[in-house]
Amino acid sequence: MSARTIEVSLANKLGYERVAMACSASFAQMMGLSPERIEDLKTVVAEAAINAMQHGNKGRPDARVTVSMNCKDDTINVSVMDEGDGIKEFPPKPDIEKIIAELESPIGFGLFLINQLTDQVEFNEVADGGHVVKMAIKMNS
């Protein structure tokens, strides 16, 4: 971990994602990210942390979610790591017409927002166990 990387270890409990949101917002503000993109960053950090808690760690109270962030080459990079196996199958893009018609369940909005609001996103297994979502937001995007 580089000297300028920030890392937060979260309890695996819904609500704690807000700690990571606040931390990422402070960090991004220090780095000079625009207020509009800071709001985007807060949303994607929250959604990735919620997914990690619910789907990665499957709600286990003893599990942790680790959020780390750095700024390199004019890009804010955030990694959200859980202790799970990762995403086996990505949900389709939510189709609001079908959801409103009650033909589909209202799921998949977290991943949809992560894809929409980041400049780059990767989902990777971690070598010694766990799963990590790596998201990038460019300073000038």
Place this chain on the structure above:
Amino acid sequence: MQQHTNEINLEQHGAVTLFNIKGDLTSFSEPFLSEAYQSANDQGVSKILLKIDKEAYINSGGIAVLIQILAQTKRNNQNIGITGVSDHFKKIFSMVGITKFADIHETVENALEVMS
């Protein structure tokens, strides 16, 4: 910490029933919004305005709850609007398609004028 409860006061403004929603919008909001909607629906409302706190934290769980309410208003032929939304969540609501089914209004006054 994230609030896990909502306080929702229903106010009648002519033909429009205003849902004054206090607190964050997350998956924990589902029983509170459902109960408020059921209560209003039982009274035969035709126009609903959801007023959200500008500073409210809204996540994908809250978006799903909102969309469930939109689905019910569509099924019951009710007109629905939303106000009190920050610029960031206006963008999010547009991205996910909420704005296809509910108009976003700048203020309560503006909403009541348009919806009445």
